[in-house]
Amino acid sequence: xxxxxxxxxxxxxxxxxxxxxxxxxxxxxxxxxxxxxxxxxxxxxxxxxxxxxxxxxxxxxxxxxxxxxxxxxxxxxxxxxxxxxxxxxxxxxxxxxxxxxx
Numbered sequence: 001x002x003x004x005x006x007x008x009x010x011x012x013x014x015x016x017x018x019x020x021x022x023x024x025x026x027x028x029x030x031x032x033x034x035x036x037x038x039x040x041x042x043x044x045x046x047x048x049x050x051x052x053x054x055x056x057x058x059x060x061x062x063x064x065x066x067x068x069x070x071x072x073x074x075x076x077x078x079x080x081x082x083x084x085x086x087x088x089x090x091x092x093x094x095x096x097x098x099x100x101x102x
Contacts, residue, residue: 038074040076061083
């Protein structure tokens with residue numbers, strides 16, 4: 001999954017590709033969500049690899065838990081929500097709908 005594949009772009013004044021602002025979708029709570037408590041060494045990309053098999057899915061964990069602003073390190077001792085695998089499948093569709101609603 002390329003995080004830019006569904007984001008519209010345009011050429012800026014310097015003729016360089018610039019991506020438009022995107023409002024990220026909300027990842028709704030599900031009965032299938034799992035919860036863990038983080039340790040001091042936990043990172044969102046490593047947790048995404050552990051639960052989804054792909055470290056690039058860290059954005060799912062970040063959005064679901066309001067984390068990842070400037071760092072991939074998860075604060076120690078917080079309860080982290082792990083959305084089900086089906087969220088990844090639907091993420092591109094959610095991004096597309098968020099773009100259309102702009």
